[in-house]
């Protein structure tokens with residue numbers, strides 16, 4: 001049995017009311033959407049805010065809207081809704097797939113896409129009960145001074161583990177963030193930092209309100225791949241999102257790969273576009289890209305799965321993604 | 328009287344929650360930091376829903392919230408305000424087990440029974456949306472419910488039997504007898520457990 005700490009629960013109906021509550025209780029408050037990340041973390045005493053501001057009753061954050069140029073997805077749209085949305089399935093299959101591969105069915109009905117983008121980083125030595133963490137000795141991410149993953153390390157390297165964020169990077173999504181000082185839009189490529197303790201560029205009092213995803217061009221293909229222990233419920237051991245832009249004569253014009261569940265942010269791999277541009281997407285090129293990705297990816301011992309095996313799976317995911325695209 | 332007096336402290340900040348539980352309008356004072364699961368079990372005495380991992384992994388706490396199977400161990404109780412909650416205790420309309428519960432009992436789909444209340448809730452949502460699910464649909468719908476006893480084979484069979492019984496307006500026992508007589512398996516039909524295990528009562 002894992003008990004929660006005492007708190008006061010607020011249920012605002014508008015974004016403005018929610019922000020006023022976040023400002024009023026500043027320093028002792030957190031927003032909660034589906035709660036599927038925050039509630040387990042609170043049960044582990046990783047966060048113990050005296051106030052929670054629920055985003056579930058805010059109608060303006062729930063919609064999924066389509067226009068000529070793309071989609072605006074409300075931050076509290078459930079993963080289940082995005083995964084099944086017929087429009088998203090047609091225009092944004094890699095995102096719909098990423099949503100459908102997050103945790104299990106009950107969690108996808110509760111968990112939101114905004115909560116997924118804002119997911120706390122994860123680590124074997126962090127996502128544990130207070131008793132467990134205390135017994136081992138606290139770490140840098142919470143209450144301690146040492147890292148158990150990188151001995152002697154001075155930076156937390158807990159894993160960014162949000163499937164949808166990885167898929168949203170090559171889609172060039174933009175995040176609409178509202179705070180006490182008004183509204184701003186930030187490309188998701190500039191949202192994450194390499195600091196595992198808190199990897200999101202979001203000030204206290206700010207809320208992610210919606211995600212704008214431009215409509216992909218007709219000659220662009222996306223694929224999302226995930227490696228996990230049990231396909232039914234588990235967090236990613238590796239995430240890979242690939243985007244290929246083709247020219248009119250079906251040669252590769254540009255190619256992007258974003259890998260995650262290794263370090264603290266979803267990382268765009270280098271050189272892929274340079275290697276692939278102007279060539280046919282042949283088995284030979286796919287092999288070359290798979291080797292290049294292997295060279296650049298270094299999974300860490302921040303999850304209880306052998307890091308060498310995860311690294312060996314990088315080229316496998318690259319081949320799966322690119323074969324899906326050439327199909 | 329409070330069913331589990333030791334678990335509720337007089338110092339807790341409380342809030343009145345109004346919601347429908349298994350069809351009954353319920354209004355009750357709850358410590359503000361309770362989950363729906365703790366409210367069901369320790370305030371309302373509905374101990375059918377199980378507290379397994381208590382952090383989203385196992386599905387033993389699954390209940391229906393406005394008809395959708397969700398995890399009550401992760402739901403702050405305030406989110407149930409004004410909504411309808413169905414637990415394993417409320418799956419049967421009358422005094423007798425529902426066809427789904429009956430099918431679980433007949434096939435031996437409930438062994439230790441710890442996963443059963445959650446599995447029955449996930450399966451109920453599936454059957455309300457799809458009257459003829461195939462194995463893949465069933466496996467997908469139950470993929471967030473861990474069972475360590477049965478190996479799932481009997482669970483899948485029970486959901487199929489319940490779906491067929493409902494579609495054809497037959498008793499699950501008759502559907503199962505017909506299935507058994509067409510296989511080589513000649514084991515006699517038996518209620519494996521006492522019905523409490525499938526009704527949560």
Ligand SMILES: Cc1cc2nc3c(=O)[nH]c(=O)nc-3n(C[C@H](O)[C@H](O)[C@H](O)COP(=O)(O)OP(=O)(O)OC[C@H]3O[C@@H](n4cnc5c(N)ncnc54)[C@H](O)[C@@H]3O)c2cc1C
Pocket residue numbers: 030031032033034035036037038039040055075076079101102103104107110111112113114115116117118119120161162163164206207208209233234235236382383384
């Ligand atoms: C067993 C289990 C398996 C899981 N498997 C996966 C998996 O495979 N892949 C995966 O990606 N996730 C997984 N998760 C984590 C989680 O279910 C999802 O990431 C989910 O999308 C989180 O969304 P939420 O709405 O529940 O977030 P919450 O828990 O409500 O919030 C998460 C964090 O984001 C903040 N937040 C939420 N919404 C906003 C907003 N709009 N603006 C600003 N801040 C906000 C909260 O304050 C909190 O810090 C799993 C969880 C469990 C328990």
Ligand code: SF4
Pocket residue numbers: 122123124125126139140141142146147148149150155156157158196302
């Ligand atoms: S990476 Fe190191 S500092 Fe970060 S959570 Fe893990 S053990 Fe703690």
Ligand code: FES
Pocket residue numbers: 377378379380381382383384385386387388389398399400401
């Ligand atoms: S008790 Fe809720 S998922 Fe295990």
Ligand code: FES
Pocket residue numbers: 436437438439440441442443473474475476477
């Ligand atoms: S019957 Fe024992 S866990 Fe499923």
